Structure formats: structure tokens, C-alpha cells
Amino acid sequence: MDTFFISHGSPRMLIKEMPARRFLESWKAEHFPAAPKAILVVSAHWETAEPAVNFIEGPNGAIHDFTNFPKHMYELKYPAPGAPEIAKRVKQLLHEAGFDGVEEDSSRGLDHGAWVPLMLMYPEANIPVCQLSVQPSKDGTHHYNVGKALAPLRDEGVLIFGSGSATHNLNLQGPDDEPPPTWAMDFDKWLTDSLINGRHEDVKQYEEKAPNAKTAHPEPEHFYPLHVALGAAGERAKAELIHHSWGCWSISYSSYRFKTA
Structure with missing residues (x-):
């Protein structure tokens, strides 16, 4: 089973017509x-010192x-069964790979990086959904x-996707109808080129390699x-850009499929 990275952008996609919303609706x-x-959703909105998974x-x-x-946005629910x-x-596989401090959380629900x-x-x-x-x-x-470490889940019927944003600078946002800034377009292009051409090491070291x-x-x-999504697809994974649009001037909704070998 392939893995995915989805740029989830803003929760406003639930109340506004936009290309990223149409992409997810056509999933x-x-x-x-x-x-x-x-x-299994790996969300940008759950930050911990060591990997944690919700039980x-x-x-x-x-x-x-x-x-x-x-107001009605705060009343929305997504009552998918836990997993x-x-x-x-997930905890077992991470432990076998040497991640010994994996935490369990038996009360945390899904954040908006997952349920939106x-x-x-x-x-x-x-x-059933669980979050990492x-x-x-x-x-x-x-x-x-x-x-x-989580790659075996692909063959066990589990869809793994990372949920974040291809670009994410909340201090540099603007109108949706303005052309995106050069710095964002350059990074976004570098990311797509690096993934499609298999430069995984560059992506791992993006802080030094990316413009x-x-x-x-x-x-x-x-x-x-x-x-995480890229690693779960394996070293020979082939990337495909499956969606590309912009929002809030500088937020890229680029999303990728990682085809497993």
C-alpha cells in the first residue's frame, strides 16, 4: 500500500470552496x-519529546x-472508531526499531491536522483511526x-499519511488571490523536484539543502x-505530486503519493 503526505492548510477549507477542498473530497x-x-495519521499538531500514539x-x-x-466550527466532530x-x-514496531520511549495516550482525541x-x-x-x-x-x-520502522503496516491494510503543509509560515500570510511569494514558490519547487528525482537525503537535510x-x-x-510518510514507503519509493494549489498567499497545499516498490 502506498503512503501519502497531505498539506492540510487551514480548517477554513471546511467552510470555503477551494481547490484543496475539492482534492480531498475526490480522495x-x-x-x-x-x-x-x-x-494512521502523523499530524503536525501533536508535538511530543518522543513518539507518542493514541490508544x-x-x-x-x-x-x-x-x-x-x-462558532459552528467548534461543534464539529469526527467520531471515527479508535484503533x-x-x-x-505501532508501538511494537517502533520499539523493535530502537525507539524505546514511545508514549501511550489513552485520552487524546484527533487534532485538526487529522480530523479536518x-x-x-x-x-x-x-x-478506525489512530494518530502519531x-x-x-x-x-x-x-x-x-x-x-x-512503520513500513510493515502498509502490508497490513493500514493507510499511513502525514498531515502538515509543504510551506508553513503563519507570520507571512496574505490574500488568497495574490500570487505566492518567490521564497515560497522556490521552496515548493525544490521539494517537488527533490521528491520526484529521489533525492531523499536532501529532503532529510532540507534545512541545509533547500532554498x-x-x-x-x-x-x-x-x-x-x-x-514519516516518505520513510514508511521505503528507500525505493517513487513520489508523485497529486495536488498543487496555494492559500493565504504563502501556504502551499502540495500533496504527494509515495508509491512503494
């Missing part, structure tokens, strides 16, 4: 028609971790190796889900 018809056994019995709760949105057996398997795209991709909310955190204090290689890396990602948490 089952155009990108992934097979129903997975379960879904949820019963339906997942929804964390409304955003501000200044219409405790998959969470247990899932609400558009799988609106029925009937597929990122570690902003670590680097791209660490997250790639986390993904590499405008610190401007595109002042903090790394929205980029590391891509490294």
Missing part, C-alpha cells in the same frame, strides 16, 4: 478507492485547536526512520509528517 474516487483496514477505545474525540473561527490494536502495533482532512476524505467516519506525534526537537532523519528553508518552515513540525 476515494480519484486517489485511493480501496477502503483501508485502519488509518482510543470507542470513538475518537475532536480537538478544536484553532482560534477565531465561526487500539493498530496503536499497539479526514472529514473530507472519509466523511462516513467509519474507518512528531518531535520538533529532532530532525528529518529521525522522522524518516520512524516512518521506516529559503527557514522562511518556508520557521518551525519544522508541519514538515516532519512528510518525512
Whole structure:
């Protein structure tokens, strides 16, 4: 099974017509028609010192971790079943790969990096979901190796996708109808070229290799889900750009499929 990186952008895609919303709404018809056994989401919005996975019995709760949105946005829910057996398997695989400090969280629901795209991709909310955190204090290689450890899940019917943003600088945003800034376009182009041409080492070391890396990602948490998804696809994975659009002037919604060999 292939893995994916999805740029989830802003929760406003649930209340505004935009290309990224149409992309996610077409997910089952155009990108992934097979129903997975379960879904593992690596979200930019769960940050921990060491990898953590949520062990949820019963339906997942929804964390409304955003501000200044219409009231009804805070009433939205995505009660997909938890996936405790998959969470247990995630912890086992990470432990076998040398990640000994994996934490369990039995109360944390899905943050908006998970439930916002899932609400558009799988609106029925009937597929079990668990979530894995990122570690902003670590680097791209660490997250790639986390993904590499989780690769067996692909053959066990689990859809793995990272949820972040191809570019993410909240201090440099603007109108949707303005052309994106050069720094964002240059980084976005570098990322696509690097992935399609198999330069995985460059992607792992993006802070040194990519143009405008610190401007595109002042903090790394929205980029590391891509490294996990890429690592889970394997060293011979082939990348495909499956969506490309812009929002808030500088936010790239570039999303990728990593085809496993």
C-alpha cells in the first residue's frame, strides 16, 4: 500500500470552496478507492519529546485547536472508531526499531491536522483511526526512520499519511488571490523536484539543502509528517505530486503519493 503526505492548510477549507477542498473530497474516487483496514495519521499538531500514539477505545474525540473561527466550527466532530490494536502495533514496531520511549495516550482525541482532512476524505467516519506525534526537537532523519520502522503496516491494510503543509509560515500570510511569494514558490519547487528525482537525503537535510528553508518552515513540525510518510514507503519509493494549489498567499497545499516498490 502506498503512503501519502497531505498539506492540510487551514480548517477554513471546511467552510470555503477551494481547490484543496475539492482534492480531498475526490480522495476515494480519484486517489485511493480501496477502503483501508485502519488509518494512521502523523499530524503536525501533536508535538511530543518522543513518539507518542493514541490508544482510543470507542470513538475518537475532536480537538478544536484553532482560534477565531465561526462558532459552528467548534461543534464539529469526527467520531471515527479508535484503533487500539493498530496503536499497539505501532508501538511494537517502533520499539523493535530502537525507539524505546514511545508514549501511550489513552485520552487524546484527533487534532485538526487529522480530523479536518479526514472529514473530507472519509466523511462516513467509519474507518478506525489512530494518530502519531512528531518531535520538533529532532530532525528529518529521525522522522524518516520512524516512518521506516512503520513500513510493515502498509502490508497490513493500514493507510499511513502525514498531515502538515509543504510551506508553513503563519507570520507571512496574505490574500488568497495574490500570487505566492518567490521564497515560497522556490521552496515548493525544490521539494517537488527533490521528491520526484529521489533525492531523499536532501529532503532529510532540507534545512541545509533547500532554498529559503527557514522562511518556508520557521518551525519544522508541519514538515516532519512528510518525512514519516516518505520513510514508511521505503528507500525505493517513487513520489508523485497529486495536488498543487496555494492559500493565504504563502501556504502551499502540495500533496504527494509515495508509491512503494
